[in-house]
Amino acid sequence: MTAKLIKGPEVAAAIRKQIAEELPVLKEKTGEVPGLSVILIGEDPASKAYVGNKEKTSKELGFFSEVHRLPVETTQEELLALIDRLNRDEKIHGILVQLPLPGHIDEKAVLDAIAVEKDVDGFHPINVGNLMVGDDCFIPCTPHGCMKMLEYIGFDLKGKNAVVVGRSNIVGKPVSLLLLQQHATVTICHSRTTDLGAVTREADVLVVAVGKPNMITGDMIKPGAVVIDVGINRVGDKLVGDVEFESASQVASYITPVPGGVGPMTITMLMLNTLESFKRKHGLK
Ligand code: NDP
Numbered sequence: 001m002t003a004k005l006i007k008g009p010e011v012a013a014a015i016r017k018q019i020a021e022e023l024p025v026l027k028e029k030t031g032e033v034p035g036l037s038v039i040l041i042g043e044d045p046a047s048k049a050y051v052g053n054k055e056k057t058s059k060e061l062g063f064f065s066e067v068h069r070l071p072v073e074t075t076q077e078e079l080l081a082l083i084d085r086l087n088r089d090e091k092i093h094g095i096l097v098q099l100p101l102p103g104h105i106d107e108k109a110v111l112d113a114i115a116v117e118k119d120v121d122g123f124h125p126i127n128v129g130n131l132m133v134g135d136d137c138f139i140p141c142t143p144h145g146c147m148k149m150l151e152y153i154g155f156d157l158k159g160k161n162a163v164v165v166g167r168s169n170i171v172g173k174p175v176s177l178l179l180l181q182q183h184a185t186v187t188i189c190h191s192r193t194t195d196l197g198a199v200t201r202e203a204d205v206l207v208v209a210v211g212k213p214n215m216i217t218g219d220m221i222k223p224g225a226v227v228i229d230v231g232i233n234r235v236g237d238k239l240v241g242d243v244e245f246e247s248a249s250q251v252a253s254y255i256t257p258v259p260g261g262v263g264p265m266t267i268t269m270l271m272l273n274t275l276e277s278f279k280r281k282h283g284l285k
Pocket of ligand 1: 142165166167168169170171172189190191192193196209210211212230231232233262263264266
């Protein structure tokens, strides 16, 4: 079998088109547009690139967009004061603090300070709790993107075996909860899992978020499975996923490539969450 590709840019473009079509109607109704504020501390090149892409995408969509680029020596108090101001700013519907933060700043204190109703990254403990119990919440962007990709190919998760490799708070755990909400039977694997291949070979849907290049090979995949590769790893001058594409694509029915898979979905999900926040504020949900 040669797997069909689930192309992130294609899925993301379809969602952005929906947002772009909805925006003029919302603007007409409210006299406002969704506003996203991003805070970047320091000069990390990868973080600068991510923030630049977020700014570009939100502007292209017609959102109000601002980026606070702060020096690396910014204190925690200064950052918390800025977040407090943005929490009260009527034109801002989403606040994102680009991670990682410099070592002298307590990440948890910062994420906890973002108003729950503006926490478009979905990392505030109240959002995390609401996701756990299945209440209204902002779904973290990368797991949300994975689910949209499954939706895009019309994959019905009910009764299927889903295996998630990785149990991080930003990908593995939330995507497991989302798969469970869709009535899959979910198994979560991690670094202490024994005989990983025996578990992954049971998966109708395999989501891999580890950060180890090519660790899942074709012989670890059930024929016909759908494979979502979240991993982004630099090997020499190339980006590769956690799944060995050559062998996996001979076995799977669908697979996300790296690059060009889950990566491009994440920013689009941020835009969708910001739009969602805007609608909630205006009672349009
Ligand atoms: P973390 O490092 O936070 O988590 C990695 C997880 O992998 C841990 O749960 C760890 O287990 C597990 N793990 C490590 N080694 C093994 C192993 N040998 N077998 C099974 N499980 C193992 O990573 P993230 O979740 O933040 O990111 C994972 C990958 O996804 C990275 O490549 C990252 O770059 C990428 N990513 C991509 C995004 C996108 O937009 N596409 C967004 C976010 C991340 P344990 O808990 O036991 O240590």
